[in-house]
Amino acid sequence: xxxxxxxxxxxxxxxxxxxxxxxxxxxxxxxxxxxxxxxxxxxxxxxxxxxxxxxxxxxxxxxxxxxxxxxxxxxxxxxxxxxxxxxxxxxxxxxxxxxxxxxxxxxxxxxxxxxxxxxxxxxxxxxxxxxxxxxxxxxxxxxxxxxxxxxxxxxxxxxxxxxxxxxxxxxxxxxxxxxxxxxxxxxxxxxxxxxxxxxxxxxxxxxxxxxxxxxxxxxxxxxxxxxxxxxxxxxxxxxxxxxxxxxxxxxxxxxxxxxxxxxxxxxxxxxxxxxxxxxxxxxxxxxxxxxxxxxxxxxxxxxxxxxxxxxxxxxxxx
Amino acid sequence: xxxxxxxxxxxxxxxxxxxxxxxxxxxxxxxxxxxxxxxxxxxxxxxxxxxxxxxxxxxxxxxxxxxxxxxxxxxxxxxxxxxxxxxxxxxxxxxxxxxxxxxxxxxxxxxxxxxxxxxxxxxxxxxxxxxxxxxxxxxxxxxxxxxxxxxxxxxxxxxxxxxxxxxxxxxxxxxxxxxxxxxxxxxxxxxxxxxxxxxxxxxxxxxxxxxxxxxxxxxxxxxxxxxxxxxxxxxxxxxxxxxxxxxxxxxxxxxxxxxxxxxxxxxxxxxxxxxxxxxxxxxxxxxxxxxxxxxxxxxxxxxxxxxxxxxxxxxxxxxxxxxxxxxxxxxxxxxxxxxxxxxxxxxxxxxxxxxxxxxxxxxxxxxxxxxxxxxxxxxxxxxxxxxxxxxxxxxxxxxxxxxxxxxxxxxxxxxxxxxxxxxxxxxxxxxxxxxxxxxxxxxxxxxxxxxxxxxxxxxxxxxxxxxxxxxxxxxxxxxxxxxxxxxxxxxxxxxxxxxxxxxxxxxxxx
Numbered sequence: 001x002x003x004x005x006x007x008x009x010x011x012x013x014x015x016x017x018x019x020x021x022x023x024x025x026x027x028x029x030x031x032x033x034x035x036x037x038x039x040x041x042x043x044x045x046x047x048x049x050x051x052x053x054x055x056x057x058x059x060x061x062x063x064x065x066x067x068x069x070x071x072x073x074x075x076x077x078x079x080x081x082x083x084x085x086x087x088x089x090x091x092x093x094x095x096x097x098x099x100x101x102x103x104x105x106x107x108x109x110x111x112x113x114x115x116x117x118x119x120x121x122x123x124x125x126x127x128x129x130x131x132x133x134x135x136x137x138x139x140x141x142x143x144x145x146x147x148x149x150x151x152x153x154x155x156x157x158x159x160x161x162x163x164x165x166x167x168x169x170x171x172x173x174x175x176x177x178x179x180x181x182x183x184x185x186x187x188x189x190x191x192x193x194x195x196x197x198x199x200x201x202x203x204x205x206x207x208x209x210x211x212x213x214x215x216x217x218x219x220x221x222x223x224x225x226x227x228x229x230x231x232x233x234x235x236x237x238x239x240x241x242x243x244x245x246x247x248x249x250x251x252x253x254x255x256x257x258x259x260x261x262x263x264x265x266x267x268x269x270x271x272x273x274x275x276x277x278x279x280x281x282x283x284x285x286x287x288x289x290x291x292x293x294x295x296x297x298x299x300x301x302x303x304x305x306x307x308x309x310x311x312x313x314x315x316x317x318x
Numbered sequence: 319x320x321x322x323x324x325x326x327x328x329x330x331x332x333x334x335x336x337x338x339x340x341x342x343x344x345x346x347x348x349x350x351x352x353x354x355x356x357x358x359x360x361x362x363x364x365x366x367x368x369x370x371x372x373x374x375x376x377x378x379x380x381x382x383x384x385x386x387x388x389x390x391x392x393x394x395x396x397x398x399x400x401x402x403x404x405x406x407x408x409x410x411x412x413x414x415x416x417x418x419x420x421x422x423x424x425x426x427x428x429x430x431x432x433x434x435x436x437x438x439x440x441x442x443x444x445x446x447x448x449x450x451x452x453x454x455x456x457x458x459x460x461x462x463x464x465x466x467x468x469x470x471x472x473x474x475x476x477x478x479x480x481x482x483x484x485x486x487x488x489x490x491x492x493x494x495x496x497x498x499x500x501x502x503x504x505x506x507x508x509x510x511x512x513x514x515x516x517x518x519x520x521x522x523x524x525x526x527x528x529x530x531x532x533x534x535x536x537x538x539x540x541x542x543x544x545x546x547x548x549x550x551x552x553x554x555x556x557x558x559x560x561x562x563x564x565x566x567x568x569x570x571x572x573x574x575x576x577x578x579x580x581x582x583x584x585x586x587x588x589x590x591x592x593x594x595x596x597x598x599x600x601x602x603x604x605x606x607x608x609x610x611x612x613x614x615x616x617x618x619x620x621x622x623x624x625x626x627x628x629x630x631x632x633x634x635x636x637x638x639x640x641x642x643x644x645x646x647x648x649x650x651x652x653x654x655x656x657x658x659x660x661x662x663x664x665x666x667x668x669x670x671x672x673x674x675x676x677x678x679x680x681x682x683x684x685x686x687x688x689x690x691x692x693x694x695x696x697x698x699x700x701x702x703x704x705x706x707x708x709x710x711x712x713x714x715x716x717x718x719x720x721x722x723x724x725x726x727x728x729x730x731x732x733x734x735x736x737x738x739x740x741x742x743x744x745x746x747x748x749x750x751x752x753x754x755x756x757x758x759x760x761x762x763x764x765x766x767x768x769x770x771x772x773x774x775x776x777x778x779x780x781x782x783x784x785x786x787x788x789x790x791x792x793x794x795x796x797x798x799x800x801x802x803x804x805x806x807x808x809x810x811x812x813x814x815x816x817x818x819x820x821x822x823x824x825x826x827x828x
Contacts, residue, residue, distance in 0.1 A: 162561075163561065163563050163586070166587065231777070235773055239767070242766070247588055248587065248599075249601070250597065251506065252756075253497075255350050264348055268344050273777075274333065274336065274337055274340065
């Protein structure tokens with residue numbers, strides 16, 4: 001089956017440019033953070049921003065840091081670069097698909113790239129709606145690391161996929177999984193930052209870094225609202241995977257390492273949702289569980305693909 | 319005693335317990351992904367135990383190689399199941415009660431609610447109430463009259479959240495039951511069939527190379543059907559990666575059995591054959607080198623049997639093809655002259671001196687590197703026998719003796735000292751088929767879809783309350799609005815802001 005080498009090459013260039021632009025955007029975001037000095041009482045709560053000027057009755061004990069106009073301009077430039085990066089990133093993914101004439105997530109390099117793309121798209125949508133742009137650098141950090149690993153250690157040249165993957169379920173199942181994983185990356189970051197911010201609000205620790213973060217409550221709500229979208233999508237993805245497994249491997253569920261790990265991640269997110277609705281478990285404990293959920297997704301991506309062997313061993317990494 | 323039972327039950331059905339059990343479930347499932355599992359690969363488990371000594375044996379005692387059938391994993395999910403039932407039953411009653419209840423009475427002081435708004439309008443009390451009722455279409459609501467001409471509206475919506483939540487959890491229970499049912503009454507069997515018109519019939523355990531029965535399956539009541547594998551075709555990319563597998567087969571079921579009527583089917587990856595109650599999958603393939611042995615008396619025997627592909631990228635395979643000497647009924651004479659051809663098969667062979675390897679999975683230039691043994695194969699010793707190797711203990715005892723060792727290409731032959739000739743005359747291919755039977759998998763799917771629907775309902779819908787108090791006063795009419803999100807605060811603020819802005823005007827259309 002032919003692979004269009006020219007398009008594949010353009011895809012690779014696009015990918016590398018996207019990573020460079022992301023790093024550049026991070027630099028702008030970082031400078032913005034560094035220039036942030038003044039503290040002032042302000043509260044554009046996450047819950048109310050979409051609705052205009054109204055205030056919630058939520059306690060506004062937290063101090064939010066505001067930026068000087070110049071810092072704000074730098075932040076907006078960072079955001080613009082971020083958008084440019086995501087366009088290049090999307091181009092890289094689409095060109096891969098065109099080059100190989102199939103969905104562009106057939107091996108680990110492509111999958112990682114797609115997950116990151118959906119994460120960044122999800123993030124940009126959120127950052128446009130809510131005043132959380134200053135978190136961007138912390139979101140981009142794991143993404144740039146993942147993309148860098150993908151582009152170097154996991155890189156796989158464009159090629160068709162093996163017969164077991166030649167199914168329309170590849171488009172459905174893997175697309176759903178990559179969108180869900182991409183989205184669930186965001187609450188992972190938000191909850192991790194929550195832990196620092198909550199500690200800061202309680203004891204004043206991590207002041208240098210956590211003072212510039214949004215209020216703990218905003219971070220908590222951000223994590224919850226994205227998880228609430230990502231989790232059903234992840235459930236849908238697992239169900240699609242089971243339907244596909246039934247027609248490809250002869251059983252819908254067989255405790256293959258990847259299936260097991262997806263199950264574990266699913267249960268952890270279920271614990272998170274329950275914890276957030278249980279007195280005494282809200283806040284720190286829920287955040288810790290959400291971070292563990294995120295860790296289990298990363299574990300599933302790297303450890304299961306690269307270390308153990310199972311039916312899902314499609315990494316294509318020699 | 320009763321208090322003890324009651325407290326145990328309360329403890330078990332508490333959310334805290336459910337949370338811990340859920341966390342344990344995740345933790346308990348994890349070793350199954352990290353350690354080799356018997357249900358996936360038996361030989362990997364024994365290798366692991368051998369490599370890890372007492373530690374490996376300890377894990378075996380603790381059932382860490384059968385995680386999903388182990389006592390402790392079962393205990394976790396049974397407890398979780400009980401906890402779930404105990405938690406859901408009262409909620410179901412509560413839900414039924416609430417479905418008939420009117421929204422609660424309007425609180426005295428609406429200003430103390432998390433969401434609040436107030437205005438004075440020059441519209442009459444009744445008009446405000448009427449306009450608000452229109453505005454709140456879709457909400458469950460009740461209008462109440464208080465003293466001094468004050469009227470209130472209590473409104474609530476988002477009941478689907480609890481509906482979805484209950485649906486999700488009950489579907490989860492259903493899924494677990496259906497899953498367990500499948501584990502009791504399902505089975506899976508694997509068999510290799512040579513793609514030269516050979517047949518396989520689902521008539522009993524003996525027909526399979528390996529068979530995994532459900533707990534209530536003894537293999538006597540399988541759905542009968544027969545399969546005839548006519549040909550198999552694999553295509554590969556230049557780098558050796560497989561690109562397509564295609565099996566041309568025929569099958570017969572029901573009344574067609576024992577007749578000449580066959581139906582054709584094109585069996586491929588992702589394209590199983592579904593008969594009534596069973597599914598047949600193409601899960602593997604490989605080569606069966608065909609040998610013809612010419613015995614000293616001139617009689618010939620031809621045989622091809624599957625060899626095990628040890629490297630799926632190059633299809634380098636290892637195996638053993640055995641022959642019994644012809645024209646012998648004497649058991650001792652037979653046991654002196656059995657022949658085993660054992661070694662490696664390369665579909666596209668590359669020789670480095672005498673060392674053979676394979677460079678491509680298609681049979682472009684096939685060759686075998688084999689040893690030919692003669693003697694007693696030991697295959698009537700009563701012990702289970704590995705199809706792909708010879709019985710090394712027979713060799714050690716000197717009862718099976720190596721007569722030749724040679725690399726030969728297709729069409730070449732090996733001559734043994736006693737005049738026997740072994741010719742590598744053809745390459746056949748075989749397909750690895752799996753027959754799966756799971757009577758409840760459709761139900762599992764239905765429950766899974768219900769779970770998803772319930773989950774979306776319970777996460778997307780927000781249960782929220784809204785109250786309106788309309789008070790007549792000298793300057794006009796005072797309208798007060800209060801709101802409370804009953805479940806999650808996130809998101810209600812936006813809706814309340816929009817809604818209260820409209821309600822506070824007291825007008826019908828804004």
